[in-house]
Amino acid sequence: MITISVDTNACNNYGQCCFEAEDIFALDDDGTLQFVPQADDSRLDELENAADACPMQAITLNR
Ligand code: SF4
Structure with a gap:
């Protein structure tokens, strides 16, 4: 299972x-x-x- 985290302070809701x-x-x-x-x-x-597409590098994946 992969756990997905998004740094909501960094995320600018671009949607990529x-x-x-x-x-x-x-x-x-x-x-x-x-x-x-x-x-x-x-x-x-x-x-x-x-995660690579995010311009803010806000997405973190953990396995
Ligand atoms: S691509 Fe990055 S900045 Fe844009 S909505 Fe997704 S997590 Fe947020």
Whole structure:
């Protein structure tokens, strides 16, 4: 299992991560990032892409 953390102080709600894993990261109606805090190991590539895409480097993954 992969644990997903987002530094909400760093996150500027740009939403790039949402394009990489749409069912894990999403902007709500207020434009604020919501995310699922855990995902299966099979999602690692997508999550790494999301973390790499984040311009604020706000996403941390732990296995
Ligand atoms: S890409 Fe980074 S800054 Fe943008 S919403 Fe996702 S976590 Fe926040």
